[in-house]
Structure formats: C-alpha cells, structure tokens
Amino acid sequence: MKTVACIAYAVLAVASATAQSSPKSALTPIYDKMDSLGMKKDIAGMVSFTTKICTKDCVFIQSPGQKKKVSELLADMKSQMAMIDKVVSSKTHIVSTTVKGSTVVAKVSSVMAFTTAKGPDGKVHRFDVQSVDEDTWVKSGSSYKLKISSTVKMTVKQDGKVVNGS
Numbered sequence: 324m325k326t327v328a329c330i331a332y333a334v335l336a337v338a339s340a341t342a343q344s345s346p347k348s349a350l351t352p353i354y355d356k357m358d359s360l361g362m363k364k365d366i367a368g369m370v371s372f373t374t375k376i377c378t379k380d381c382v383f384i385q386s387p388g389q390k391k392k393v394s395e396l397l398a399d400m401k402s403q404m405a406m407i408d409k410v411v412s413s414k415t416h417i418v419s420t421t422v423k424g425s426t427v428v429a430k431v432s433s434v435m436a437f438t439t440a441k442g443p444d445g446k447v448h449r450f451d452v453q454s455v456d457e458d459t460w461v462k463s464g465s466s467y468k469l470k471i472s473s474t475v476k477m478t479v480k481q482d483g484k485v486v487n488g489s
Contacts, residue, residue: 354415384473411436425462
C-alpha cells in the first residue's frame, strides 16, 4: 500500500511539474502583465515590458505586408494610448500552443475596450477591438522571448459599428 501511495505521489509530482513548465503556463503571466499594464494605461511600463520580452529582431505583422520593428510598434502604441481616455477592459487568452523544439507558436485571442477623449465631433467614442494573433516565442534560458507577432484577424468597432475588419 505504501508503494502505491509513493507511486501516486510521484505521478502527481511529475504531472504538476510538467504543468508548471508548460509553454502555456509560462506565457500566460506575460499576456496577463500586458493586459494589466494596458488597463492602467501605463505607457512607460508597456514600453519597458515589451522591450524586455522581445528578441532584438522581433517583428510585428499587423496586416499582410505591413511589418514593424519593436521601435515602430512602440511609437505607434504611445500615440494610440495618448488618445485613449479610459481602458474599459483588456483580456488576452491563449487558445492553443504548438511546440517545435525551442520554439512555441501561441494562438491568442484578445479583446480590448476603451473610450477616447472627445474627438473632433465633440463626442466621446467607445472602441471594441477583437483580434486573433499567432505569436512565435523562442526559449531563452528559463524564459521565452517574442520573435514574431502576426495578426491573423482583427475587428474594430466604434460605438458598436464595425469600422475595420480583417
């Protein structure tokens, strides 16, 4: 009986260690941190964290043929965040991961809602953004670094009406 209990404990310990070291377990806190920084509109924190998690040659592909380096993405992010009055919600969910050696491709679904300051029309607008991305992460020591983030699909609604969909 003692042997069965020891074997059961060993199996649970191995299963627990495997779950802790899975790519999804490692990447979820990274996405959660970005969501948290976005909710706070912490632009400096977003810049610092994005710089920390990206490889030196990281590329962001936002639409076919539109590739941006980290520095270009961060410049865009700063100007876009400056137009936002309040972030209502921001949540990223890892849909799936595919592991190939030291590389992980994470398919992620993101939803963000925010309001703008009064625009040229004198009105405050609400934007709802939904996207599906494929992020390629490479193992770097005990952590992962983002190498490629490619937007597969994005829908933007302004005051409930679709203004951009891909």
